Amino acid sequence: MLDHLFLDAVAVLRSALDASLLEHAGQEDRMVYDLLNGDLVWEASVSLPGDSDPPRVSADLNLDWPSWSQAAWRAVLAGESVEDPPEVGVELVFRVQRLASRPDLAQVLQVLPEESPELGAEHLARSAPVLEEAVREDPGPSELAVEVAYEGTYRVPLPVSDEAVDEHGTVLPGWVPQRAGGGDALARASATRQVSAAVEATLTSMASWVASALVRLADLDLDYLPGTEED
Numbered sequence: 243m244l245d246h247l248f249l250d251a252v253a254v255l256r257s258a259l260d261a262s263l264l265e266h267a268g269q270e271d272r273m274v275y276d277l278l279n280g281d282l283v284w285e286a287s288v289s290l291p292g293d294s295d296p297p298r299v300s301a302d303l304n305l306d307w308p309s310w311s312q313a314a315w316r317a318v319l320a321g322e323s324v325e326d327p328p329e330v331g332v333e334l335v336f337r338v339q340r341l342a343s344r345p346d347l348a349q350v351l352q353v354l355p356e357e358s359p360e361l362g363a364e365h366l367a368r369s370a371p372v373l374e375e376a377v378r379e380d381p382g383p384s385e386l387a388v389e390v391a392y393e394g395t396y397r398v399p400l401p402v403s404d405e406a407v408d409e410h411g412t413v414l415p416g417w418v419p420q421r422a423g424g425g426d427a428l429a430r431a432s433a434t435r436q437v438s439a440a441v442e443a444t445l446t447s448m449a450s451w452v453a454s455a456l457v458r459l460a461d462l463d464l465d466y467l468p469g470t471e472e473d
Contacts, residue, residue, distance in 0.1 A: 247315055247398070247437065248307040251330065252284045254442045255305070258449030264288040264456070267300050280309035290456050298466060299338050299459040301452050306331030311398070318400060329395045332366060334358070336455060339387035343465045347371050347388065353458035354390050359451050362399060362444055366392035385467060399440045 256271070267289040274283040284305045289297035311328035318324055336354060338345065350371065358366035374387040 247441070248282055248284075248305075248312075248330070250438055251441050251445060252305065255303070255445045255449060256286070258446040259286075259288055259452070262449050262453035263291050264449075264453055265291050265293075267293075267295075267297050280312070282307040282312075288452070288456075290460055293460075294340075296339060298340055299336070299456050301456055302333075302335040302337065303452070304331075304333040304335075306333075315398065324400075327400055328398045330398065331395055332361065332393070334366060334392040334452065336390045336392075336459060337387060338389075338459055338462075338464065339385070340467050341386040341388070341464060342383055342467045344373070344386060345388055345462075345464050347373070349462060350388055350390065350459070353462065354455060358392055358394070359447065361394065361396045361448060362440075363397060364394055366394035368392050383467065396444065399437060 252273070259266075265288065267287045271284065271286040274285065275281075276283070284307075285303070287300055287302045289300040293299070307330055310326075311330070314324045314326065314328040318328070338350065351368075354368060356368050358368075369391045372389045372391075374389070376385045376387075378384065
């Protein structure tokens with residue numbers, strides 16, 4: 243994980259979620275390292291500010307930085323060509339809970355498109371909604387919840403040569419990704435800055451979409467169970 247690219251991406255996404263005024267719900271964010279495979283996974287859950295505990299609507303985010311992507315990124319910075327660019331696995335689950343009755347799933351899906359906005363050159367694909375029902379042991383209404391998941395990958399953009407960038411920092415047409423510069427420390431630093439800037443713009447846009455989707459879900463006219471006095 244040379245130059246901490248994944249940690250920088252996590253920090254950018256956390257900052258963008260905070261800037262969107264989202265609150266971290268439930269347990270604290272977790273960074274998990276798989277000792278067997280060498281994969282890194284970051285998990286977080288966010289909700290709208292001022293929502294109850296547990297919140298009515300929330301979003302669970304999962305970023306996966308596999309070991310092969312780490313090796314590919316190291317190769318890029320070493321000036322080597324790679325057949326497959328490094329990528330981050332992305333899973334996003336929207337959850338509406340504390341429901342007193344079965345929701346109209348078509349109404350829920352109406353505010354959640356089949357694909358997410360562009361994540362680099364890719365999109366996250368929406369899966370079929372999942373409906374849960376928790377039956378209480380004591381007399382009282384059951385509690386229902388619905389989850390809608392998005393899954394996909396974000397391909398980390400490869401650095402381009404300085405000649406391919408105009409004075410505004412835009413990649414000129416016709417140029418393809420070039421080597422990061424081998425053993426040249428300045429070239430490696432320039433490559434890292436290029437990629438970090440692209441990752442920051444992409445993840446900031448993703449955080450804004452998550453926040454707007456949560457607002458649209460919260461605005462739906464759904465039948466919720468009464469909250470506690472604190473709520």
